[in-house]
Amino acid sequence: xxxxxxxxxxxxxxxxxxxxxxxxxxxxxxxxxxxxxxxxxxxxxxxxxxxxxxxxxxxxxxxxxxxxxxxxxxxxxxxxxxxxxxxxxxxxxxxxxxxxxxxxxxxxxxxxxxxxxxxxxxxxxxxxxxxxxxxxxxxxxxxxxxxxxxxxxxxxxxxxxxxxxxxxxxxxxxxxxxxxxxxxxxxxxxxxxxxxxxxxxxxxxxxxxxxxxxxxxxxxxxxxxxxxxxxxxxxxxxxxxxxxxxxxxxxxxxxxxxxxxxxxxxxxxxxxxxxxxxxxxxxxxxxxxxxxxxxxxxxxxxxxxxxxxxxxxxxxxxxxxxxxxxxxxxxxxxxxxxxxxxxxxxxxxxxxxxxxx
Amino acid sequence: xxxxxxxxxxxxxxxxxxxxxxxxxxxxxxxxxxxxxxxxxxxxxxxxxxxxxxxxxxxxxxxxxxxxxxxxxxxxxxxxxxxxxxxxxxxxxxxxxx
Numbered sequence: 306x307x308x309x310x311x312x313x314x315x316x317x318x319x320x321x322x323x324x325x326x327x328x329x330x331x332x333x334x335x336x337x338x339x340x341x342x343x344x345x346x347x348x349x350x351x352x353x354x355x356x357x358x359x360x361x362x363x364x365x366x367x368x369x370x371x372x373x374x375x376x377x378x379x380x381x382x383x384x385x386x387x388x389x390x391x392x393x394x395x396x397x398x399x400x401x402x403x404x405x406x407x408x409x410x411x412x413x414x415x416x417x418x419x420x421x422x423x424x425x426x427x428x429x430x431x432x433x434x435x436x437x438x439x440x441x442x443x444x445x446x447x448x449x450x451x452x453x454x455x456x457x458x459x460x461x462x463x464x465x466x467x468x469x470x471x472x473x474x475x476x477x478x479x480x481x482x483x484x485x486x487x488x489x490x491x492x493x494x495x496x497x498x499x500x501x502x503x504x505x506x507x508x509x510x511x512x513x514x515x516x517x518x519x520x521x522x523x524x525x526x527x528x529x530x531x532x533x534x535x536x537x538x539x540x541x542x543x544x545x546x547x548x549x550x551x552x553x554x555x556x557x558x559x560x561x562x563x564x565x566x567x568x569x570x571x572x573x574x575x576x577x578x579x580x581x582x583x584x585x586x587x588x589x590x591x592x593x594x595x596x597x598x599x600x601x602x603x604x605x606x607x608x609x610x611x612x613x614x615x616x617x618x619x620x621x622x623x624x625x626x627x628x629x630x631x632x633x634x635x636x637x638x639x640x641x642x643x644x645x646x647x648x649x650x651x652x653x654x655x656x657x658x659x660x661x662x
Numbered sequence: 663x664x665x666x667x668x669x670x671x672x673x674x675x676x677x678x679x680x681x682x683x684x685x686x687x688x689x690x691x692x693x694x695x696x697x698x699x700x701x702x703x704x705x706x707x708x709x710x711x712x713x714x715x716x717x718x719x720x721x722x723x724x725x726x727x728x729x730x731x732x733x734x735x736x737x738x739x740x741x742x743x744x745x746x747x748x749x750x751x752x753x754x755x756x757x758x759x760x
Contacts, residue, residue, distance in 0.1 A: 413712070413730055447688035447714035448728070465687050483687070490690035492663060562663050569733075619732030621663075623691065625711040626729035626746060628666040629736055637737075 329434075331364040334392040340385050347382050349502040353405075356381045360402040362429040363388075366395035370436040373477065375466070376422065377443065378403040378411050390470040394477070397434065401425055412449030419451045426459045439481070441466040444488060490622040497558045500620045504554035508613050515546050522651055527659055538598070541588055545606045548584060552576040553613025558620075569624070570636045573614020577607035597654035605647035612640055670709040671727035676700055678723035685715040685724060 347353035358381045365388055374397040377387045384400060391398075401421050403411035411417035426432075426440070440461040442450050445468055452463035467476050467487035476483060519542040524535025553573045557564060564572040581603060593599065615632060618624040656662045672693070681699040691708040694701045694715065701723075713728025729746050730736075739746035 409712075412714075444688060445690060445712075445714075447718055448712045449717070452684070452718055453720050468690055485692065488687070488690065489692055567664060567666050615733045619730070619734050621731070623663050623708070623710050624665050624731035625670050625709060626731045626736070627669040627671055627711060627727070629731045629733050631666060631669050633733060633736055633740075637740075 329362050329364050332388055332398075334365055334388050334390075334394075336385060336389055344382055344385070348499055350506070353380070353382070355405060357405040358384045358400055360400045360425065362431070362434065363398040363400065364396075365391045365398060366393070368395045368397050370434070372396050372435065374399060374431065374435060374440045375473070376401060376440060376446065378406060378408045378417055380405050380407045380411075383407045387470045387473075390473050394474065397431075399425055399429060399431070399440075408443050409445040409448065412446045415449050417446050418449035419454050422450055422455055423458050426455075426461060431461070432459075438462055439464055441481070443470075444468045444483075445490070492561075492622045494559065496622075497561060500617075501555050501558050504558060504613070504617055504620070505550060507616070508550045508554045512546060512550065516543050519543060519546070522655070525655065538593070541584075541592070542598075542602065545581060545584065545602050546609070548580045549577055549606045549609040550613060552580045553610035554617070556580075557610070557614040558617045561617075561621075568632055569615045569618050570611045570632050572611075574607045574611035576614070577610025578603075580610070581606050593654075595654055595657065597650050597657070601647040601650040601654070604643050604650070608640055608643045611636070664707050665710070665731075667707055670706060670711055671725075672703065672706060672709045672711065673725040674701070674703050675723045675725075676702065678721045680721055682720070684718045684720070688714040688718050690714070 343352075343356060347356055358379050360379050372395050375387060375391070376399045377383050379400045379402055384398070387398065401411075401417055402425075403416045403421075406414065406416065408417050422440075422442070431440075438461050440455075441464045442452075444465045447465050450463065452465070455461060455463050464481055466481075467473060467483055468490050469487070472483075472487045476487060516539075520535040520539040521530065523538030523542070524530040524532060526534065553576070556576050557569070557573045560576075561572070564575060566572055566575070585599065585602075588599070615629075615636060618629045618632075653662070674694075679700045681696060681701060683696060683701070685694045685701055686696060690712065691705075691710060693703060693705055693709045695704040696702075709726070710731055711726050711728045713726055716724040716726045716728065732746070735746040
């Protein structure tokens with residue numbers, strides 16, 4: 306069963322009559338509290354998978370046949386950020402149907418692509434809306450849009466605009482020329498911080514299963530499950546587990562450039578290891594009356610943090626497929642072996658407790 | 663920020679380059695620069711294999727095995743045996759790629 310897509314109609318502030326064309330919705334460049342709330346919900350939950358606008362032609366200000374045409378995705382947050390930065394300008398916006406995905410990701414999938422752009426140009430009758438033949442695509446859309454084919458098929462010359470919508474006014478003032486800085490995708494601490502909720506969220510979805518396994522393992526007795534043992538023995542492991550999520554999904558992304566080594570797996574392992582080491586100080590050695598659970602914790606949790614940190618490669622602006630493949634080629638066998646080894650150590654610990662060995 | 667050293671599949675054939683500058687215009691990491699009316703790879707390790715340059719080079723001067731640099735997508739591909747795919751929404755209902 307597919308996810309139902311909610312279609313948000315941008316609040317039309319009027320209609321714009323363009324030549325040879327039905328009325329076009331005119332949208333404001335102001336954000337309402339609903340738009341702000343929408344952004345927050347997108348940042349923290351899977352709400353963003355159904356935050357869409359209707360594809361088609363929109364007007365900002367009072368555009369004419371000479372006005373610039375900007376193209377964006379039908380993820381409402383992409384559309385909102387674009388229109389917010391167009392304040393005071395008179396321009397057209399064409400929204401492509403990218404199935405609610407942002408420009409860069411959709412370009413990678415091909416939905417923000419050459420064919421969709423060509424059919425949308427034709428469908429919106431753009432040849433009659435404007436007399437010039439310029440169309441401005443966000444630079445990151447170049448992954449999916451082939452400028453030459455668009456020009457051959459539609460006559461529109463593709464200009465790859467700035468990476469960030471906030472640079473659009475300066476870009477237009479300079480006569481559609483980008484400075485070298487406008488071409489670069491950045492990834493500063495605030496950019497990384499806003500991404501962390503959606504790293505923590507999926508990691509925490511797996512936490513209940515991990516907690517169940519840990520509690521059952523510690524509570525298991527030859528006679529059944531002892532809740533007291535499950536809780537006392539399992540609790541430090543639950544704390545270690547939360548810590549691995551914290552270091553892997555929050556600390557590593559946030560402090561990314563400050564953590565040594567380039568590999569995300571190593572970065573995550575390092576932060577996880579430091580955290581396990583610090584937390585161990587809080588657990589007296591006699592807690593388990595054995596070193597075995599502590600050894601298992603030292604093996605498993607830094608690697609859990611490493612695995613979670615590796616997931617962040619999907620959200621960065623600079624990791625390559627070849628690089629991530631290399632990390633996984635080494636990482637996956639290590640993760641699987643280490644998980645098996647920690648389980649084995651815990652089983653030996655249980656058997657020694659039961660005086661079987 | 664730079665990722666792993668010497669892993670990317672970016673290939674540049676300078677003899678085919680006409681110096682049009684499209685690659686420089688589309689690269690989000692400043693991998694290419696122009697010298698003597700031809701592009702050259704100035705910083706290969708900054709390449710993230712997005713494929714924007716190769717997609718827009720009219721002269722076939724750039725080759726790169728492009729794809730998403732995302733662990734979840736690549737693991738997905740390993741499991742299904744297909745190419746790396748972060749198939750968001752649709753069937754999987756996954757939360758990635760807002």
